[in-house]
Amino acid sequence: MASDTGSSPNPELPAALHRLRSTLARLKAELELAETDGAVPPTMRLLEDVREALAHLGAAEDASQRRGSVLVVDDDARLAEITARGLRRLGFDADASSSLRNLRAREVLIFDLSLLEALDAAARQDIRASRPIVVTGATDAGSRALAASLDASDYLVKPIELEELAAAINRRLAEE
Amino acid sequence: MWFWPHQRFSSCSRNAELLIIAAGIGGVTAKLLVVDDEPRTAELTAALLRRAGYTVEVAASGTEAVARARSSAPDLMLLDYEMPDMQAPEVLDELRSGADRVAFPVIIFTGARHSPSDQVIGIERGATDYIVKGTDRQVLLARVRGALRERATGDRVLVRGRLRIDIGKGQAFLASKELKLERRPLLMLQVLAAREGEAVTRAELLEHVWGSTFKGFEHSVEQAAYELRRALKEPGWIETVRGIGYRFVTQP
Numbered sequence: 001m002a003s004d005t006g007s008s009p010n011p012e013l014p015a016a017l018h019r020l021r022s023t024l025a026r027l028k029a030e031l032e033l034a035e036t037d038g039a040v041p042p043t044m045r046l047l048e049d050v051r052e053a054l055a056h057l058g059a060a061e062d063a064s065q066r067r068g069s070v071l072v073v074d075d076d077a078r079l080a081e082i083t084a085r086g087l088r089r090l091g092f093d094a095d096a097s098s099s100l101r102n103l104r105a106r107e108v109l110i111f112d113l114s115l116l117e118a119l120d121a122a123a124r125q126d127i128r129a130s131r132p133i134v135v136t137g138a139t140d141a142g143s144r145a146l147a148a149s150l151d152a153s154d155y156l157v158k159p160i161e162l163e164e165l166a167a168a169i170n171r172r173l174a175e176e
Numbered sequence: 177m178w179f180w181p182h183q184r185f186s187s188c189s190r191n192a193e194l195l196i197i198a199a200g201i202g203g204v205t206a207k208l209l210v211v212d213d214e215p216r217t218a219e220l221t222a223a224l225l226r227r228a229g230y231t232v233e234v235a236a237s238g239t240e241a242v243a244r245a246r247s248s249a250p251d252l253m254l255l256d257y258e259m260p261d262m263q264a265p266e267v268l269d270e271l272r273s274g275a276d277r278v279a280f281p282v283i284i285f286t287g288a289r290h291s292p293s294d295q296v297i298g299i300e301r302g303a304t305d306y307i308v309k310g311t312d313r314q315v316l317l318a319r320v321r322g323a324l325r326e327r328a329t330g331d332r333v334l335v336r337g338r339l340r341i342d343i344g345k346g347q348a349f350l351a352s353k354e355l356k357l358e359r360r361p362l363l364m365l366q367v368l369a370a371r372e373g374e375a376v377t378r379a380e381l382l383e384h385v386w387g388s389t390f391k392g393f394e395h396s397v398e399q400a401a402y403e404l405r406r407a408l409k410e411p412g413w414i415e416t417v418r419g420i421g422y423r424f425v426t427q428p
Contacts (some may be wrong), residue, residue, distance in 0.1 A: 054310045056287065057310075061289045061290060062289075062290075065290045067290045075376070078380065079320055079377050079379060079380070081318075082377075082379050082380060082383055083379065085304075085305050085319075085322065086379075086383075088305060088306045089303065089305070089306070091290075093289045093290065093308065109235075136184075137419035137420065139421065157419070158419050158420065159377065159378040159379065159419070159420070159421065160379075
């Protein structure tokens with residue numbers, strides 16, 4: 001279950017709100033200009049602005065509630081999706097992927113160790129920096145050492161119970 | 177697999193035709209019910225889903241959603257969390273009305289990214305998934321497909337060598353002898369046999385066989401596997417795949 005969201009002011013919030021307002025202002029100006037000129041608004045650019053505004057809104061939501069989203073990365077795409085869906089039912093904003101993508105601020109990474117081999121040093125460094133929750137099918141010492149080398153915040157062995165994973169995510173979020 | 181041309185809002189009519197053809201090949205014919213009290217949101221969501229080849233109806237309130245679902249159940253419902261007459265959990269309660277699960281998957285559309293208490297209510301009341309408003313449409317379509325897949329039961333009678341599973345009647349036979357199985361081991365056998373030769377994860381078995389209850393699942397899956405093997409009497413049909421789950425292997 002979700003941890004207490006806390007109530008003290010968070011310095012990230014004003015920054016995220018500032019960026020949100022800037023993006024919306026740009027969007028408005030672009031539309032007003034098109035209106036004055038009787039021109040067709042630049043759809044692609046506006047769409048990009050809307051996506052950006054939603055991302056800033058997301059950052060503001062995360063900051064105001066001291067929570068983040070979750071990314072489940074597993075080479076088995078269906079398993080990743082089922083896990084993410086289960087986490088969404090438990091109240092987490094969870095996404096699934098069968099390969100690593102750039103992490104958002106405050107995003108908790110749940111990472112299947114078997115994907116590590118295919119990654120270069122830079123990607124490993126990114127994973128390490130995110131203090132991931134590492135998931136593995138193996139319990140051998142080698143796997144544990146690999147998890148330790150990734151500075152994992154938790155190490156879970158498949159099959160994973162969803163509540164166990166949720167508890168690990170909450171522990172990871174509580175560290176911040 | 178069929179692909180969705182990203183970010184093409186203009187020149188829609190030709191794209192729409194292409195997409196409907198593509199969706200036809202993929203076999204998308206499900207009927208969806210979109211429920212939202214905000215008419216533009218409802219219509220835009222419906223339009224997006226229609227372009228992906230689905231048949232879509234729209235309801236403008238919780239009351240209307242319940243009435244429509246009762247007169248003709250959809251294959252999937254997309255339900256706005258917050259409506260003036262009812263909230264999503266109340267709609268789910270109405271839809272269950274005594275039965276232990278809603279008969280079709282329900283995806284809840286919510287404006288709040290972080291509302292743990294509300295969503296936990298959603299699990300208990302049988303929501304299949306959640307989508308935050310403003311989520312990219314490719315993701316929305318993927319979640320709709322995922323929820324529909326969960327519902328698909330496949331063929332009514334499965335035959336695997338000497339094993340015959342009659343899903344409609346809830347019976348399984350090895351040669352001509354009926355296997356004495358409870359509902360859940362039988363469902364598990366059905367899921368495994370349908371994906372013959374493939375390792376099926378415990379998480380997937382749990383999702384298909386036990387619905388949305390996750391508590392104590394490992395034990396339940398193992399117990400069901402034990403009962404299955406005991407009923408089958410012959411070794412080899414149900415293999416344990418260490419660290420993953422189980423695999424069905426047809427025996428000579």
